[in-house]
Amino acid sequence: MADYVKMWKDLGMDLESHDNLCQVLPTAVGDVFLTQENRPKAMEFWDLVISEVHGIRPAELIEEQKKGRKVFGTFCVFVPDEIIVALNGIVTGLCGGSQFWVPGGEAVLPKNTCPLIKASVGARLGRTCPFFRIADVYVGETTCDGKKKAYEILGEDVPMIIMDVPQMKRQKDIEKWKDEIADFAKKAEEITGNTLSVEKLKEAINIINEKRKAMKRVYDARKSLTLPISGRDTLLMTQISFFDDPVRCAEMCNKLADELEERIKNGVSVVKEGTKRILVTGTPLAVPNWKLHNIIETSGAAVVCEEMCTGTRYFENLVDGSADTLDGLFMALSERYMKNNCACFTPNPGRIEDIIRLAREYKADGVIDCSLKFCGLYDIEKKNVSEALKKEGIPVLSLETDYEDSDSGQLRTRIEAFVEMLNS
Ligand code: BJ8
DSSP, X not given: OOOOHHHHHHXXXXXXXXXXXXXXXXXXXXXXXXXXXXXXXXXXXXXXXXXXXXXXXXXXXXXXXXXXXXXXXXXXXXXXXXXXXXXXXXXXXXXXXOGGGHHHHHTTSOTTSOHHHHHHHHHHHTTOOHHHHHOSEEXXXXXXXHHHHHHHHHTTTSOEEEEOOOSSOSHHHHHHHHHHHHHHHHHHHHHHTOOXXXXXXXXXXXXXXXXXXXXXXXXXXXXXXXXXXXXXXXXXXXXXXXXXXXXXXXXXXXHHHHHHHHHHHTTOOSSOTTOEXXXXXXXXXXXXOOHHHHHHHTTTEEEEEEESTTTHHHHSSOOOOOOSSHHHHHHHHHHHHXXXXXXXXXXXXXXXXXXXXXXXXXXXXXXXXXXXXXXXXXXXXXXXXXXXXXXXXXXXXEEEXXXXXXXXXXXXXXXXXXXXXXXX
16 A cells, blocks of 8 residues: 555544544455455446545545645535536545544534534544645535534635535526526636636536446346446445546446446346345445445345435436537526435425336345434435335335444344345
8 A cells, every 4th residue: 555644644534543444444444345255347446546535536536636736525415526526626525424524523513413414524523534624615505404514614724615405496497596606607707717608518418427337237237137346345336426436437337337238148147146236325435434334235135226315316317418508507407406306405206216217227125225323314214215215116125324343233133023024
């Protein structure tokens, strides 16, 4: 591994505490990913990135900053990457997925806040994540109450833009989100010092659409009964796509998709015939949260699809880049982003329709609906999800978890019983 200590020091990181974090990660990567058999060769790229997750990409970002580019840290798939890319900015995901950061978050937030929020705040305030140190500006959004209030705390420490996400999906809400995107573009122009043009925005729309198409190719391969890739590996690819350069991301995903399509042709599967196929839905799984996938896939089943923001919601629906005015392109962006069926909307029938559609497309035998503890939005929506799936004859298991390992045994027992029920 290259020596990144100077870089971390220059970023003002707490090196002692960061060392403790670095010690746990390799074991987790080894246990979750490297123990799998018959992995696609193209996964070598993501194995390398995750093995130096606090080194390779942060070093690239710093090099780009030296050339005058600005880094925008984001927490939600509602933030339109296209605007940032069109202004020659760089997007990096910032959601925290490790229990390591939770106590730091609990120092300033109530304990009954969801772990994703606590970890994100803890990662910033504890100075143990280079991405949180590098970002020139954070972009928050008004999706859930916990995030809204946490952004006020983060905003004391770092420049922050908040985007006001509508809570409903009427035509006037789509118009409102278009205006919000236009306002965001103005702020992003100030930060980058660049001016947005129709041409640049069209180009950026194309770049991000290509990334979405490449990710979709990988996911489409999972629809085959000859399953060419595990859920764990696909999740890793998806998680890293939030940090990576979008052009390289598309290139690597296409390379992986080529290999997966070849595997299907040759009948190469990562699981035995008849292995039960699971669609996972619920709250996002930020790096390095691999707990659920790992338990499912070591309990005799395979994850074939994720209806979540670290899954299909990140790449489904392309932006129509045909308009010839900025206003027209902002509207096209709004229309695409407002198709995201996050539980922050009311009512939210689109998510249930998506889960049923995806369960059929990916030939899932059952659905696991799992939310993070203290996420009221997804927890409350479980009732409607579970009733709708039962009506469709699709078996469903509803779970709640957090970032600690203490509930792993209990989760495993429930998941094993669910898989056994599917098998019988
Ligand atoms: S579009 S899912 S990325 S908001 S788990 S922090 S909702 S209390 S993450 Fe999300 Fe955007 Fe929606 Fe997707 Fe709050 Fe729930 Fe925590 Fe959550």
